[in-house]
Amino acid sequence: MKILIASDIHGRVKAASRLEEIISEEKPDLIFLLGDFMYNGPRNGVPEDYEPMEVCQILNKHGSITYGCIGNCDSRIDRDLLKFACLEDIVYLDINGVKTALYHGDDYSIERLQGSQDLYISGHTHLYGLIEKDGALWLNPGSASFPKQDRRPSFAIWDDKGIRIKDLYSLETLLDYPWPRKDLAK
Numbered sequence: 001m002k003i004l005i006a007s008d009i010h011g012r013v014k015a016a017s018r019l020e021e022i023i024s025e026e027k028p029d030l031i032f033l034l035g036d037f038m039y040n041g042p043r044n045g046v047p048e049d050y051e052p053m054e055v056c057q058i059l060n061k062h063g064s065i066t067y068g069c070i071g072n073c074d075s076r077i078d079r080d081l082l083k084f085a086c087l088e089d090i091v092y093l094d095i096n097g098v099k100t101a102l103y104h105g106d107d108y109s110i111e112r113l114q115g116s117q118d119l120y121i122s123g124h125t126h127l128y129g130l131i132e133k134d135g136a137l138w139l140n141p142g143s144a145s146f147p148k149q150d151r152r153p154s155f156a157i158w159d160d161k162g163i164r165i166k167d168l169y170s171l172e173t174l175l176d177y178p179w180p181r182k183d184l185a186k
Contacts, residue, residue, distance in 0.1 A: 001096060002026065005156040007034035007104075007123025008143035009051035009059075010073065011045060015145040016169050017154060020058050030095075031062055033140070034123035035071020035104035037078060044146050048122065056081050064109055067091055071104035073122065092117070105140070119179070126166045128154045130177050135161075137179060 002068045004026060009015050023031065035058060038052035058064070059082060066084035069091050079087045089164030090103040101117045127149060128142030142154035142165065153168035161176040 001030070001158065002028045002159040003030045003032060003095070004028040005032045005121060005139070005141045005158060007141055008036045008071070008126055008145060009033075009038070009055060010036050010040040010143075010145045011038045011050050011055050012040075012047055012145035013051040013054045013058070014049040015168065016055040016058040018153075019144060019155065020061070022155070022168075022171075023062055026170060028157075029065065031066040031084075032102055032121060033059065033066060033068040033084070034102060034121065035069050036073040036123065037068070037071070039073045039075065040146075041073040047145075059084070067093065067102060069102045069104055072106040095119075099143070103158050127151060128156075128174060130163065130165070130175055137177070139163060141165055 006019055012044060038055050040046060040050055063083035068084050070087055070089055076106060090101060093100045098119055099117045100119045103122050105122035112153045118136055120136060122140055126143035126147055127140060128151060129140050131138040139154035139156060142151055144153050144155055147153050154165055154174060155168055156163055156165045162176065164173050165175040166173055
C-alpha cells in the first residue's frame with residue numbers, strides 16, 4: 001500500500017497543482033490530508049496564487065481515496081465543499097495493522113494523545129519531522145505551501161519501504177525512515 005500525506009495547503013493553487021501531479025505519478029492507494037485546506041489565515045497574508053475554490057476542485061478529484069481532518073484555518077463550510085471521508089478533528093484508522101491517528105495539530109499534542117496508536121500524523125507547525133516516543137512514531141509532513149524556518153515545501157509518502165518526507169518540487173528525500181520497525185512493535 002502507498003499513502004501520500006500532505007498538510008497546510010492554505011488555498012495555494014501552485015501547491016495543490018503540484019500535489020496533483022505527484023498523485024498522478026505516484027498513484028497512491030490512499031491520501032491523507034491534515035487540514036488547512038483552502039484558507040490562508042491572517043498570519044500568512046494573501047499570496048499571489050491564492051485560489052481556494054480551485055484548490056477545492058483539485059482535492060475533490062481524489063476524494064474517493066482521501067481521508068482528511070479539519071485544521072485551525074478551516075471553516076465549517078469545508079465539510080460541505082470537500083468530498084472526502086472523515087472531516088473531523090481527529091481520525092483513527094487501521095492501516096494494515098498499524099493503528100494510526102490523523103489530526104491537524106493545533107488542539108492535540110504528543111502529550112495529549114499518547115496512548116494506543118502506533119503512528120500519529122499531524123501538520124499545523126509547517127515543519128516536517130519524525131519523532132519516536134514511547135514505542136510510537138510521530139510524523140509531520142511539513143507544509144505544502146508555507147514552510148517555516150527555511151524549510152522547503154514538503155509532503156510524505158508511506159509505503160512498504162517506510163516513510164519518506166520529500167521536497168514538493170524537486171522530489172528530493174528530506175527524511176527517510178523504515179516503517180513499521182519490528183523493534184518498535186508493541
